[in-house]
Amino acid sequence: EAQVTQNPRYLITVTGKKLTVTCSQNMNHEYMSWYRQDPGLGLRQIYYSMNVEVTDKGDVPEGYKVSRKEKRNFPLILESPSPNQTSLYFCASRLASNEQFFGPGTRLTVL
Amino acid sequence: QQPVQSPQAVILREGEDAVINCSSSKALYSVHWYRQKHGEAPVFLMILLKGGEQKGHEKISASFNEKKQQSSLYLTASQLSYSGTYFCGTDNDYKLSFGAGTTVTVRA
Secondary structure, eight states: OOOEEEEOSEEEEOTTOOEEEEEEESSOOSEEEEEEEETTTEEEEEEEEEETTEEEEOSOOTTOEEOOSSTTBOOEEESSOOGGGOEEEEEEEEOTTSOEEEOOOEEEEEO | OOOEEEOSEEEEETTOOEEEEEEOSSOOSEEEEEEEOTTSOOEEEEEEETTSOEEEOSSOEEEEETTTTEEEEEEOSOOGGGOEEEEEEEEETTEEEEOSOEEEEEEO
């Protein structure tokens, strides 16, 4: 089944404790993105990647890191999480000029 | 930069029509439309490409004015299943940015 998977789905952590949210897609898509969703603000893009080893900042990249070492994986790294990074996070992938597929989401709480 | 959507919310009775607008300050390669149900991930509805090609949903239509950098989504003869939050996404050179969303509530 064609899909984008994210892990974990739920995470509660404390300020300053490094964490990684994994994302994987099995559709051989070139483009992958991370978004965060907050009430009233919609989906805001954090980082995106056009292919292996090619990444760029989205609209809200501060406090996040990404890497794209393999085509199928695009992990999101929070080196020192803070409470304002409490949010619902979506990973997504697509081919150029085609629909974007979203993962199921990761709900992160930073205490 | 995120596109601007309007209205923020709309309430409809079954069978009524609605229009959701999306505008961008940048030239666009394509416009995407997605719908998100509560507690779920956004789901693809339609993509409108520069030059007029469209791909997507059979029962929901949209338009794309490339010169004005605007798109509109038309919900015609709305059904209860149309309820949800609608997002437009503007594709500008690899970067797909979404608006704040329009919440649509369809009542019987």
